[in-house]
Amino acid sequence: MKKYGRLLSVFLITALALVGCDLRDVEEAEPDSRIPEVPPNLAEAIPVPNHNPLTPEGIALGRMLFYDPGLSANGQVSCASCHQQDKAFSDGQALSKAGVSGKPLLRHAPTLVNLAWMDGMxxxxxxxxxxxxxxxxxxxxxxxxxxxxxxxxxxxxxxxxPAQFEKAFDTDSITSPLVLRALAQFQRTLISANSRYDRYVRKEPGGKLSSLELQGMALFRRHCDSCHATDFFTDNRYHNNGLDSDFPEDHEQLAYGRGRxxxxxxxxxxxKTPSLRNIALTAPYMHDGRFGTLQEVLQHYSSGIKSYATLAPQLQQNGSTGIALSLQEQQQLIAFLHTLTDSTFISNNAYGNPWELQ
Amino acid sequence: MLIRFRSAFLLLIVLSLPFAFSACSDDKEKEPATATVQVNVQSLVDGQNLQRDYPYQSPAGDTYTVQKFRFYLSNVKLISEDGHTVYTEPDSYHLITMDGKSGFKLENVPAARYNKMEFAIGVDEARNHTIDQFGDLDPSNDMVWDWNTGYKFLLLEGLFTGDTKVGGLVFHVGEDSNFMLFNMDLPQALDLRQKPDGNIVLQTELSDLFRTPHLIDFDELNTAMGGENARKIVENYENGFIKVASGN
Structure with missing residues (x-):
């Protein structure tokens, strides 16, 4: 193995010399070792806690952990089992059964996007x-x-x-807090703001919205962006959006949501208000995945709101509940929501499974 | 004039010599004398050492056994009699467990006569909102809540046989509002001016968790995961659950 390694490196160095770049450049160009840039309509920089700065080595380690089923009790479930890149790190299931017990979970696996700016997970x-x-x-x-x-x-x-932890945290002692830090670093890099909508607001090439989509955007700004606010498409707060009027106490008051x-x-x-980024990729919807399509979601807001003492005031205006939307308006909104799909996010190699490359 | 000046200069040098020497020797002697204090925590039930799986009688008359008992003792301070010296232990978080750590050393305690001790049960707000911490706060110690970030400050798990029910006892006390500070007099002053080592013994009395002001009947209350049940346990802390048994 060693012998071949040496041979290989001789070959590599020769090859690199021939193409006229040095090894350093190649290392820096590794897709998994970049600290991503932040699109200007999102924020200026990635917020990072002092005790866990982002480093290329920490991000690379977090990515290995994220994709490794060896972390689970039966060796078959990784973070990526329920947070799949092609679905913007969601899983397409209402309530996943992909866990080690095979039992359905009680809440829907959320998309992982722009988490660095969220104050509650x-x-x-x-x-x-x-x-x-x-x-x-x-x-x-x-x-x-x-x-x-x-x-x-x-x-x-x-x-x-052991070598990866050494590189990332300069220690030969692998401990739980370091596992959590590396996973946090990788997740902090999952930034999506390169959809057609983003290119439109940044006035970049390819940033054209159709008239249907623009009508949808106007409706969105009138009816939706008090909660799905800013270019994060969430206010990071908690609201009752009228899904239920009965909140049972079982499963340790799970149905209470924020109240628990x-x-x-x-x-x-x-x-929590979910971000709507990549919403066309993250069906089904709501905390329990009860709605399979965006049509169902808009029908809910239009005519399905259930009253309860904590119902969001935004959903009870002018003496009626919900947001009255004609079918045509619903189509316009859905057209706009599709412009939030970021194809570079789901194809970015830096977010992919590093074990498949080895 | 010149002579007078020179002799004055000499005089100055001669006079300052002892200061130079004393400054040197003072540096060595003045290095503040410090001591080490060993703090041990005894876990008792009705005055006897807590034993795993041993049947006890609760104040409300139920039978129960203990499988796990652990809590965070934190923010340890010693306060001198005159109030001038306060020793604050740095990074003061100790996970006391019935079958593991039952004591710790306070290092570099300034030589003084101490008659008060301060400590807390729980993890203060500054450290309770993150879990990627090391040592006794490492999440591998099984004292972290995964659904609501923070530490279990006190954990008691076991089994009970009540008047009408049989089942598990699960008391997990946490949440910022349940962090509790204690300020206690030492039974006798701890004088560290003459000796380099001291000892303090703390005692917890488990049955006092269930006695006053809330008499806990396990038939009615056998689980607490924060919330109002946990609050009852916390309000019972102050009536004998923890005390300084000796210091010397």
Whole structure:
């Protein structure tokens, strides 16, 4: 192996010399080791906690962990099982059964996009930051079902990980907080703002919207962007959007949504506003995936709103509930929502499975 | 004039010599004397050492056993009699467990006569909103909530046989509002001016978690994951659950 390695490197160096670039350039050009740039209509820079700065090595390690089913109790479930790049890191299922127990989950797997700017993760914001969020799926009995100490044993005995942790965190001791930090770093790089809509607002080539889409955008700005605000298409807050009028206490008050986390009645039935980026790729919709299509979603807002004490005031104006939308208006809105699909996000090699390359 | 000036200069040098020397020797002697204090925590039930799976009687008359008991003791301070010296332990987070860590050392404690101790049960807000931390706060210690970021401050798990029910006891106390500070007098002053080592023994009395002001009947209350049930346990802390048993 060593002999071939040396031969290979001699060959590589010769080849590189021939094409006139040095090894350094090639290393820097590795797709998995870049700190991404932030499109200007989104933000100026990626917010990063002081104790976990983004580094190319940390991002690369986080990506390996994200795609490694070896992290789960049965060796078959990775983060990517429910967060698939071609679906903008969602899974196409209402309630996934891809976990180690095979039991359906109680909430829908959300898309992972522009997470660096979110201050609460999960549908109820229970995870306070990206360094905390992975603990849930890693250890939940119906998701990856892993015991952290078994996970550490796996990583410490692995042929690649010790060297990768050394590179990323300058230590030969693999610990849980470092696993969480690396996963956070990779997830922080999942930035999407290169859809046709983005090119339109940035006045870039290819940024043309049809008249149908522009009509949809006008409707969106009139009716939707008080919650799906800014170019993140979320206000990062919690609202009751009229899905239910009954919130049972079972499963530790899971149906309470935000109310389960804060313990206050005003938050019962409130859920986090999801970003609408890549919405055409992330069906089904809502925290339990109850709506299969965007048509169903708009029908809900138009005529399906259920009353409850915590119902969002935006959905009860002028003495009636919901947002009255004609079928034509619904079509215009759906046309606009399709302009939020970012094909570069789902094809970006830097977000792909690094194990398939080895 | 010249002579007088020169002798004055000499005098100055001669006078300053002792200061130069004393400055040197003072540097060595003045290095503040410090001590090490060993803090041990004893977990008791009705005055006896807590034993795993041993049947106990609760204050409300239920039988119960303990499989896991652990809590965070944090923010440890020693306060001198005159109030001038306050020792604050850096990075002060200790996970005390019934079958693991039951003590820790306070290092570099300034030599003084201490008669008060301050500590907390729980993890303060500054450290309770992240979990990617090391040492006793490492999430591998099984004291992290994955659905609502933060630490379980106190965990008690076991089984009970009540008057009408049999089942599991699961008390997980956490949340910022349940972080509780204690300020206690040492039974006798800890005088570290003459000796380099000291000892403090803390005791927890498990049955006092269930007694006053909320008498906990396991038939009615056997689970707490934060919320109002956990609050009852916290309000019971202050009536004997933890105390300083000795210091010398």
């Amino acid at each position: 999960f549908w109820d914001g229970g995870a306070k930051n990206l360094e905390a969020v992975s603990m849930g799926p890693l250890t939940h009995a119906d998701e990856m079902g892993q015991n952290l100490n078994s996970l550490l044993l796996y990583l410490r005995q692995h042929r690649h990980y 986390i804060t313990g206050i009645a005003q938050d019962i039935g409130r859920y």
